[in-house]
Amino acid sequence: MLLSKNNFFWVGELPDQYCSESFLHVQSIDEIPLEFGGMVCISYQDGGQTDEALKRFYQQTGRWSWCVYVTDSTPYSECVTDGVFEEEVALHEWQEVRRRLEAMQDYQSIDPIIGWLGVNRRRRIMALKRLESSTIYSYPIIDLFFPDVYSTYRYVLSEQNRGVLEAEHLISRIRVCSNCNSGHLNYVEVCPECSSIDIDSQSSLHCFTCGHVGDQQSFQRRGKLECPKCLTQLRHIGVDYDRPLENHVCNSCTSLFVEAATISQCLSCDEKIKVEELVIRKLYQLKLGEVGEYVSTSITAKAVDTW
Numbered sequence: 001m002l003l004s005k006n007n008f009f010w011v012g013e014l015p016d017q018y019c020s021e022s023f024l025h026v027q028s029i030d031e032i033p034l035e036f037g038g039m040v041c042i043s044y045q046d047g048g049q050t051d052e053a054l055k056r057f058y059q060q061t062g063r064w065s066w067c068v069y070v071t072d073s074t075p076y077s078e079c080v081t082d083g084v085f086e087e088e089v090a091l092h093e094w095q096e097v098r099r100r101l102e103a104m105q106d107y108q109s110i111d112p113i114i115g116w117l118g119v120n121r122r123r124r125i126m127a128l129k130r131l132e133s134s135t136i137y138s139y140p141i142i143d144l145f146f147p148d149v150y151s152t153y154r155y156v157l158s159e160q161n162r163g164v165l166e167a168e169h170l171i172s173r174i175r176v177c178s179n180c181n182s183g184h185l186n187y188v189e190v191c192p193e194c195s196s197i198d199i200d201s202q203s204s205l206h207c208f209t210c211g212h213v214g215d216q217q218s219f220q221r222r223g224k225l226e227c228p229k230c231l232t233q234l235r236h237i238g239v240d241y242d243r244p245l246e247n248h249v250c251n252s253c254t255s256l257f258v259e260a261a262t263i264s265q266c267l268s269c270d271e272k273i274k275v276e277e278l279v280i281r282k283l284y285q286l287k288l289g290e291v292g293e294y295v296s297t298s299i300t301a302k303a304v305d306t307w
């Protein structure tokens, strides 16, 4: 049998009532053997330490075949582990993973994502939001299994198109820069005539006698309204004057306009892009797709046949 012994490891701080004797307590991730199949619980109170340990753990091949738990979850750990450690649940889950793993004949050459999702059907590909990243969202588990992939978003999209992955539910929809893929964008109203950002809203008046349009303030004379151009007294709205719809003014070209245009400026590369030309990205939570199911179960079936 492939997995004859229990490969159970506990890394970091021991809890007050340390439960299972089947776990071997180690100080560092590096002490965990490079084997297929096992269970590890990472126990640090410091979230940064937990995330570092996870990244280190997944650097080795075959880690997709392990059950991975933490004692204190972080947003990152939620994307790349099986959750917070509870002994009974974990042991049960490991039995299931072990059964599926043992049925895989060629487990050493299986795509790690298909393997990871295939041995535990509760697992999902999750997106993580990180404001310090220019693309804002990424899929950490893809990053761990394929560190050379340029964009985890594109990777997921192409695996989705192949049917390996299937979208389960929409997490968010963001717009990114069409030049550099950054999601850090500033939307700014500009003059529709000259695209200047130096615009103000103003209440204007329109004199019927001479047609002059100007800021309401410039019509104020000794508590009365008077056109600054033709000096006509404006008494009745609708008869002597009215308020034009254009309530914005451009300080660069003096245009008056009803509605400002909106452009987006990329805060990462400074490019100015029309809002309708930004790239829309849909971030999904994903599960194993039909093709992925087929690959993982046909491997299982083949193994059963040759037993």
Ligand SMILES: [Zn+2]
Pocket (backbone or CB within 6 Å): 207, 208, 209, 210, 211, 212, 227, 228, 229, 230, 231, 232
């Ligand atoms: Zn006038």
Ligand SMILES: [Zn+2]
Pocket (backbone or CB within 6 Å): 191, 192, 193, 194, 195, 196, 250, 251, 252, 253, 254, 255
């Ligand atoms: Zn202008």
Ligand SMILES: [Zn+2]
Pocket (backbone or CB within 6 Å): 177, 178, 179, 180, 181, 182, 266, 267, 268, 269, 270, 271
């Ligand atoms: Zn950009």
